[in-house]
Amino acid sequence: MGSIDIPQTQTVALVRDLGGSVEFKTDYPVPTPGRNEVLAKVLYTGVCQSDLHTRAGTAAGPDGNPITQIKLPHVGGHEGIGQIISLGPDIMHGTGIKVGGLVGIRFSSRICRRCEFCLAGTEQYCVNSTNHLHHEDGSFQEYIALDADYLTVLPDDVDPVVMGPVLCAGLTAYKAVLNANLRPGHWVVVVGAGGGLGHLAVQYARAQGALVIAVDTGPGKRDFICEIGAQEFIDFAKEDPIKRVQEITGLGAHAAIVTAGNAKAFAHACEMLRVGGSLSCVGIPPGRPCLETPICTIVIKGLRITGNLVGSLKECMEAVDLVRRGVVKPVIKVRKFKELPQVYEEMERGDIAGRVVLQIAQ
Ligand SMILES: [Zn+2]
Numbered sequence: 001m002g003s004i005d006i007p008q009t010q011t012v013a014l015v016r017d018l019g020g021s022v023e024f025k026t027d028y029p030v031p032t033p034g035r036n037e038v039l040a041k042v043l044y045t046g047v048c049q050s051d052l053h054t055r056a057g058t059a060a061g062p063d064g065n066p067i068t069q070i071k072l073p074h075v076g077g078h079e080g081i082g083q084i085i086s087l088g089p090d091i092m093h094g095t096g097i098k099v100g101g102l103v104g105i106r107f108s109s110r111i112c113r114r115c116e117f118c119l120a121g122t123e124q125y126c127v128n129s130t131n132h133l134h135h136e137d138g139s140f141q142e143y144i145a146l147d148a149d150y151l152t153v154l155p156d157d158v159d160p161v162v163m164g165p166v167l168c169a170g171l172t173a174y175k176a177v178l179n180a181n182l183r184p185g186h187w188v189v190v191v192g193a194g195g196g197l198g199h200l201a202v203q204y205a206r207a208q209g210a211l212v213i214a215v216d217t218g219p220g221k222r223d224f225i226c227e228i229g230a231q232e233f234i235d236f237a238k239e240d241p242i243k244r245v246q247e248i249t250g251l252g253a254h255a256a257i258v259t260a261g262n263a264k265a266f267a268h269a270c271e272m273l274r275v276g277g278s279l280s281c282v283g284i285p286p287g288r289p290c291l292e293t294p295i296c297t298i299v300i301k302g303l304r305i306t307g308n309l310v311g312s313l314k315e316c317m318e319a320v321d322l323v324r325r326g327v328v329k330p331v332i333k334v335r336k337f338k339e340l341p342q343v344y345e346e347m348e349r350g351d352i353a354g355r356v357v358l359q360i361a362q
């Protein structure tokens with residue numbers, strides 16, 4: 001890679017007020033990489049439901065409360081793939097960090113490495129962390145400065161077009177599957193299976209040898225979901241999913257992964273589980289609704305309930321590797337950067353099967 005002219009300004013997709021519209025600003029400053037940072041040119045980025053929540057003003061903040069601490073103006077995007085174009089001072093040698101290398105732009109941007117959660121390898125919960133949703137400008141821009149010490153260094157041979165959605169949707173889906181403790185032949189229900197997160201959860205669950213019952217609705221979803229490997233499809237608008245899961249599994253499913261942002265879906269999922277079953281919560285319903293499952297059901301059935309906020313960098317690299325090896329195949333549709341406002345509208349209507357990826361670099 002030869003020397004690259006780095007411009008002073010760039011185009012970003014900016015939201016001035018939460019709940020406001022997306023505006024393209026063409027004279028936003030290009031960051032200068034500071035000590036131990038790299039500057040990357042953003043090639044592609046996925047569009048996540050939480051970007052939409054943030055734009056719409058319905059997101060939860062870092063403490064789980066409705067957002068009060070989001071940096072404004074807000075530049076979203078946390079499923080980006082970039083290429084390093086320059087290195088700031090003091091980058092350590094021997095770390096695989098090089099100009100021309102591919103890097104991920106993920107939800108977690110910086111961590112402290114010293115708190116209890118960092119030390120435990122669960123650094124996504126770091127008490128001193130920052131992320132590309134609440135605190136720092138994300139991948140809806142042409143250039144980004146990233147912390148070299150917590151850099152997502154990707155192998156040179158990955159396909160940058162498909163890899164973006166793996167970094168948030170894929171990682172979260174992979175983590176939810178790990179938390180479901182699946183064994184070969186176990187039944188897992190994936191609710192919202194046709195969406196960006198759901199279609200990856202179906203495939204990561206299949207990679208563990210589990211049998212998948214996909215729940216979704218809408219034209220074309222059945223064919224789409226069966227093509228990516230689900231054994232059964234339930235159209236929740238046409239059939240009773242709880243009854244159907246009991247019919248298919250006999251005793252109920254071993255696990256349920258709910259990616260839908262709908263509170264009722266979580267309560268229904270608990271009803272689908274067998275004794276000792278686990279519920280992996282992934283979707284975040286807007287507002288602050290509670291899980292409507294009676295405590296007696298949780299106690300008597302011995303259910304296990306986990307929350308899933310992305311995953312660690314190590315788990316991210318495992319999720320990336322399964323895609324790199326062709327075991328999991330993100331289904332994506334590439335759109336232009338300028339189409340982001342329309343993409344948000346389509347996501348609000350639930351029209352998108354798989355994931356939209358925006359092409360950022362021209
Ligand atoms: Zn996300």
Ligand SMILES: [Zn+2]
Nearest residue numbers: 112115118126
């Ligand atoms: Zn920490």
